[in-house]
Amino acid sequence: MTAPRSLVLLLALAGCGGHGRGGKRDVAPPDAAGEAAQVKLFDDMSVESRTGGGTGSAEAPIPRCGPRDSYQYVAREFRCPGGGNPFDGDAQAASAARTGSLGPDARGHMIDVYEVPCPKGKVEVFVDMYGCPEMEAQLLRDRNLADPLELDVHFAAGRYDEVRTRCIALADEAERRGSSEDSPSLSVYHCGIFTPALLVRAGLTDQAVVAAGQTCQSYPPVSPRSSVRVEVLIGMVDAIARMWAGDKVPAREGGERLQALLPQLLRACAVDADTFMRAFEAASGP
Incomplete structure:
Protein backbone atom coordinates (compact mmCIF):
# COMPACT_ATOMS: atom_id res chain seq x y z
CA MET A 1 0.00 0.00 0.00
CA PRO A 29 -25.90 1.68 12.22
CA PRO A 30 -25.98 1.72 16.06
CA ASP A 31 -28.71 -0.90 16.38
CA ALA A 32 -26.99 -3.37 14.06
CA ALA A 33 -23.65 -2.77 15.75
CA GLY A 34 -25.18 -3.40 19.16
CA GLU A 35 -26.73 -6.62 17.93
CA ALA A 36 -23.39 -7.75 16.50
CA ALA A 37 -21.70 -7.23 19.84
CA GLN A 38 -24.37 -8.97 21.91
CA VAL A 39 -25.68 -11.92 19.91
CA LYS A 40 -23.56 -14.99 19.18
CA LEU A 41 -24.22 -17.82 16.80
CA PHE A 42 -23.05 -20.41 19.31
CA ASP A 43 -21.88 -20.85 22.89
CA ASP A 44 -18.17 -21.64 22.89
CA MET A 45 -18.49 -23.19 26.36
CA SER A 46 -20.23 -26.14 24.72
CA VAL A 47 -17.92 -26.86 21.79
CA GLU A 48 -15.38 -29.63 21.85
CA SER A 49 -11.69 -28.74 21.86
CA ARG A 50 -10.01 -29.00 18.51
CA THR A 51 -6.28 -28.87 18.12
CA GLY A 52 -5.39 -30.38 14.76
CA GLY A 53 -3.76 -28.40 12.02
CA GLY A 54 -1.28 -26.09 13.74
CA THR A 55 2.11 -26.25 15.40
CA GLY A 56 1.71 -23.21 17.63
CA SER A 57 4.06 -21.01 15.61
CA ALA A 58 3.18 -17.57 14.26
CA GLU A 59 2.94 -19.07 10.77
CA ALA A 60 0.83 -22.06 11.85
CA PRO A 61 -1.16 -21.09 14.97
CA ILE A 62 -3.14 -23.64 16.93
CA PRO A 63 -6.75 -23.56 15.66
CA ARG A 64 -9.26 -23.29 18.51
CA CYS A 65 -12.92 -22.50 18.83
CA GLY A 66 -13.47 -19.29 20.78
CA PRO A 67 -11.67 -17.67 23.74
CA ARG A 68 -12.53 -20.28 26.37
CA ASP A 69 -11.38 -23.14 24.16
CA SER A 70 -8.15 -21.21 23.54
CA TYR A 71 -7.52 -20.80 27.26
CA GLN A 72 -8.26 -24.46 27.85
CA TYR A 73 -5.71 -25.49 25.24
CA VAL A 74 -2.99 -23.34 26.78
CA ALA A 75 -3.88 -24.49 30.30
CA ARG A 76 -4.30 -28.21 29.64
CA GLU A 77 -3.06 -29.49 26.31
CA PHE A 78 0.05 -27.44 25.63
CA ARG A 79 3.29 -29.11 26.68
CA CYS A 80 6.54 -27.33 27.50
CA PRO A 81 9.81 -28.57 26.00
CA GLY A 82 10.54 -31.62 28.09
CA GLY A 83 6.89 -32.00 29.10
CA GLY A 84 4.54 -30.55 31.65
CA ASN A 85 2.26 -27.54 31.80
CA PRO A 86 2.78 -24.82 34.46
CA PHE A 87 -0.91 -23.88 34.51
CA ASP A 88 -2.06 -27.36 35.54
CA GLY A 89 -5.45 -26.89 33.91
CA ASP A 90 -6.11 -23.38 35.30
CA ALA A 91 -7.78 -21.63 32.33
CA GLN A 92 -7.94 -18.29 34.15
CA ALA A 93 -4.17 -18.32 34.70
CA ALA A 94 -3.68 -19.25 31.07
CA SER A 95 -5.84 -16.33 29.94
CA ALA A 96 -3.58 -13.97 31.91
CA ALA A 97 -0.60 -15.28 29.91
CA ARG A 98 -2.02 -13.77 26.72
CA THR A 99 0.39 -10.96 25.87
CA GLY A 100 -1.24 -9.63 22.73
CA SER A 101 -2.21 -10.45 19.18
CA LEU A 102 -0.75 -10.58 15.71
CA GLY A 103 -2.98 -9.58 12.92
CA PRO A 104 -5.46 -9.34 11.50
CA ASP A 105 -4.14 -11.92 9.07
CA ALA A 106 -5.30 -12.46 5.50
CA ARG A 107 -8.52 -14.05 6.78
CA GLY A 108 -9.22 -11.30 9.28
CA HIS A 109 -8.22 -13.48 12.24
CA MET A 110 -6.44 -11.92 15.21
CA ILE A 111 -3.79 -14.48 16.22
CA ASP A 112 -3.35 -14.47 20.00
CA VAL A 113 0.10 -14.74 21.57
CA TYR A 114 0.60 -16.46 24.93
CA GLU A 115 3.81 -16.50 26.95
CA VAL A 116 3.93 -19.78 28.86
CA PRO A 117 6.38 -19.78 31.80
CA CYS A 118 8.02 -23.14 31.13
CA PRO A 119 10.81 -24.40 33.43
CA LYS A 120 13.52 -23.71 30.82
CA GLY A 121 12.17 -20.26 29.96
CA LYS A 122 9.13 -18.58 28.47
CA VAL A 123 7.67 -20.15 25.35
CA GLU A 124 5.51 -18.16 22.92
CA VAL A 125 2.41 -20.03 21.75
CA PHE A 126 0.28 -18.66 18.91
CA VAL A 127 -3.42 -19.52 18.94
CA ASP A 128 -6.18 -18.76 16.41
CA MET A 129 -9.47 -18.64 18.31
CA TYR A 130 -11.34 -18.41 14.97
CA GLY A 131 -10.02 -21.80 13.87
CA CYS A 132 -13.37 -23.62 13.64
CA PRO A 133 -16.48 -23.31 11.43
CA GLU A 134 -18.58 -21.83 14.24
CA MET A 135 -16.18 -18.96 14.93
CA GLU A 136 -15.66 -18.40 11.20
CA ALA A 137 -19.42 -18.01 10.86
CA GLN A 138 -19.47 -15.65 13.85
CA LEU A 139 -16.70 -13.56 12.34
CA LEU A 140 -18.55 -13.35 9.01
CA ARG A 141 -21.71 -12.29 10.81
CA ASP A 142 -19.82 -9.60 12.71
CA ARG A 143 -18.46 -8.27 9.45
CA ASN A 144 -21.89 -8.15 7.87
CA LEU A 145 -23.50 -6.33 10.80
CA ALA A 146 -20.59 -4.14 11.87
Missing part, protein backbone atom coordinates in the same frame (compact mmCIF):
# COMPACT_ATOMS: atom_id res chain seq x y z
CA THR A 2 1.28 3.47 -0.86
CA ALA A 3 1.30 6.08 1.88
CA PRO A 4 -1.10 8.97 1.22
CA ARG A 5 0.41 12.17 -0.20
CA SER A 6 -0.79 14.17 2.81
CA LEU A 7 1.20 11.98 5.18
CA VAL A 8 4.34 11.94 3.03
CA LEU A 9 4.28 15.73 2.91
CA LEU A 10 3.73 16.13 6.64
CA LEU A 11 6.55 13.74 7.44
CA ALA A 12 8.87 15.63 5.10
CA LEU A 13 8.00 18.86 6.86
CA ALA A 14 8.40 17.23 10.27
CA GLY A 15 12.01 16.38 9.41
CA CYS A 16 12.86 13.71 12.00
CA GLY A 17 9.28 12.53 12.25
CA GLY A 18 7.57 9.23 11.61
CA HIS A 19 5.56 7.71 8.86
CA GLY A 20 2.12 6.59 8.04
CA ARG A 21 0.12 4.21 6.10
CA GLY A 22 -3.50 3.68 5.31
CA GLY A 23 -6.11 3.99 7.97
CA LYS A 24 -9.14 1.78 7.95
CA ARG A 25 -12.88 1.80 8.04
CA ASP A 26 -15.99 2.78 9.85
CA VAL A 27 -19.35 2.33 11.11
CA ALA A 28 -22.56 0.34 10.99
CA ASP A 147 -18.39 -3.93 8.82
CA PRO A 148 -15.11 -2.35 9.96
CA LEU A 149 -14.53 -1.09 6.42
CA GLU A 150 -17.37 1.33 7.04
CA LEU A 151 -15.31 2.97 9.80
CA ASP A 152 -12.84 4.19 7.19
CA VAL A 153 -15.66 5.38 4.95
CA HIS A 154 -17.03 7.57 7.74
CA PHE A 155 -13.57 8.74 8.80
CA ALA A 156 -12.57 9.65 5.25
CA ALA A 157 -15.83 11.59 4.86
CA GLY A 158 -15.14 13.57 8.05
CA ARG A 159 -18.02 11.96 9.97
CA TYR A 160 -15.89 11.73 13.09
CA ASP A 161 -18.82 11.70 15.52
CA GLU A 162 -20.08 8.48 13.94
CA VAL A 163 -16.65 6.87 14.25
CA ARG A 164 -16.42 8.00 17.87
CA THR A 165 -19.91 6.72 18.69
CA ARG A 166 -19.21 3.29 17.23
CA CYS A 167 -15.85 2.94 18.95
CA ILE A 168 -17.26 4.05 22.31
CA ALA A 169 -20.03 1.47 21.94
CA LEU A 170 -17.46 -1.27 21.30
CA ALA A 171 -15.39 -0.17 24.31
CA ASP A 172 -18.47 -0.07 26.56
CA GLU A 173 -19.50 -3.53 25.43
CA ALA A 174 -16.01 -4.87 26.09
CA GLU A 175 -16.04 -3.34 29.59
CA ARG A 176 -19.46 -4.84 30.29
CA ARG A 177 -18.21 -8.28 29.34
CA GLY A 178 -14.88 -7.78 31.07
CA SER A 179 -13.10 -8.63 27.81
CA SER A 180 -12.94 -7.59 24.18
CA GLU A 181 -12.63 -11.18 22.98
CA ASP A 182 -16.18 -11.41 21.64
CA SER A 183 -16.20 -8.02 19.90
CA PRO A 184 -15.76 -7.82 16.12
CA SER A 185 -11.97 -8.07 15.98
CA LEU A 186 -11.37 -5.92 12.90
CA SER A 187 -13.58 -3.15 14.24
CA VAL A 188 -11.64 -3.15 17.51
CA TYR A 189 -8.39 -3.03 15.55
CA HIS A 190 -9.53 -0.03 13.55
CA CYS A 191 -10.95 1.80 16.56
CA GLY A 192 -7.54 1.47 18.18
CA ILE A 193 -6.08 3.29 15.17
CA PHE A 194 -8.72 6.02 14.89
CA THR A 195 -9.20 6.87 18.58
CA PRO A 196 -5.89 8.76 19.03
CA ALA A 197 -6.68 10.90 15.97
CA LEU A 198 -10.13 11.73 17.32
CA LEU A 199 -8.65 12.72 20.68
CA VAL A 200 -6.05 14.91 18.97
CA ARG A 201 -8.83 16.62 17.05
CA ALA A 202 -10.66 17.28 20.33
CA GLY A 203 -7.55 18.95 21.74
CA LEU A 204 -6.85 16.07 24.13
CA THR A 205 -3.29 15.32 23.08
CA ASP A 206 -2.22 13.74 26.36
CA GLN A 207 -5.20 11.38 26.26
CA ALA A 208 -4.42 10.59 22.61
CA VAL A 209 -0.88 9.53 23.55
CA VAL A 210 -2.21 7.37 26.40
CA ALA A 211 -4.76 5.74 24.07
CA ALA A 212 -2.06 5.07 21.48
CA GLY A 213 0.10 3.43 24.13
CA GLN A 214 -2.74 1.24 25.35
CA THR A 215 -3.45 0.03 21.82
CA CYS A 216 0.21 -0.62 21.02
CA GLN A 217 0.83 -2.44 24.30
CA SER A 218 -1.94 -4.91 23.43
CA TYR A 219 0.38 -6.28 20.72
CA PRO A 220 3.71 -8.07 21.17
CA PRO A 221 6.88 -5.95 21.33
CA VAL A 222 8.63 -5.19 18.05
CA SER A 223 10.86 -8.07 16.99
CA PRO A 224 12.08 -9.69 13.77
CA ARG A 225 8.96 -11.85 13.92
CA SER A 226 6.39 -9.21 14.84
CA SER A 227 6.03 -5.74 13.34
CA VAL A 228 2.36 -5.26 14.15
CA ARG A 229 3.05 -2.46 16.66
CA VAL A 230 4.89 -0.50 14.00
CA GLU A 231 2.09 -1.07 11.50
CA VAL A 232 -0.51 0.05 14.04
CA LEU A 233 1.49 3.19 14.85
CA ILE A 234 1.84 3.97 11.14
CA GLY A 235 -1.93 3.66 10.84
CA MET A 236 -2.44 6.05 13.78
CA VAL A 237 -0.12 8.69 12.36
CA ASP A 238 -1.70 8.30 8.95
CA ALA A 239 -5.17 8.76 10.45
CA ILE A 240 -4.01 12.00 12.08
CA ALA A 241 -2.56 13.23 8.78
CA ARG A 242 -5.74 12.34 6.90
CA MET A 243 -7.82 14.12 9.53
CA TRP A 244 -5.72 17.29 9.31
CA ALA A 245 -5.88 17.19 5.51
CA GLY A 246 -9.67 16.87 5.71
CA ASP A 247 -9.78 19.81 8.13
CA LYS A 248 -7.67 21.88 5.69
CA VAL A 249 -4.80 22.30 8.15
CA PRO A 250 -1.92 23.93 6.24
CA ALA A 251 0.81 21.43 5.44
CA ARG A 252 3.56 23.34 7.25
CA GLU A 253 1.43 23.69 10.38
CA GLY A 254 0.62 19.98 10.20
CA GLY A 255 4.31 19.16 9.90
CA GLU A 256 5.09 21.22 13.00
CA ARG A 257 2.32 19.52 14.96
CA LEU A 258 3.53 16.12 13.86
CA GLN A 259 7.11 16.97 14.81
CA ALA A 260 5.88 17.69 18.35
CA LEU A 261 3.53 14.71 18.59
CA LEU A 262 5.46 11.89 16.96
CA PRO A 263 8.18 11.45 19.62
CA GLN A 264 5.44 11.04 22.24
CA LEU A 265 3.69 8.39 20.15
CA LEU A 266 6.95 6.54 19.54
CA ARG A 267 7.65 6.42 23.29
CA ALA A 268 4.10 5.34 24.11
CA CYS A 269 4.33 2.49 21.62
CA ALA A 270 7.93 1.57 22.49
CA VAL A 271 8.94 1.91 18.83
CA ASP A 272 12.26 3.53 17.94
CA ALA A 273 12.32 6.24 15.30
CA ASP A 274 14.63 4.39 12.89
CA THR A 275 12.40 1.30 12.88
CA PHE A 276 9.36 3.48 12.28
CA MET A 277 11.04 5.36 9.43
CA ARG A 278 12.16 2.18 7.69
CA ALA A 279 8.64 0.75 7.93
CA PHE A 280 7.17 3.96 6.57
CA GLU A 281 9.57 4.03 3.65
CA ALA A 282 8.65 0.42 2.85
CA ALA A 283 4.94 1.30 3.00
CA SER A 284 5.42 4.40 0.84
CA GLY A 285 6.59 2.41 -2.15
CA PRO A 286 9.07 3.57 -4.78
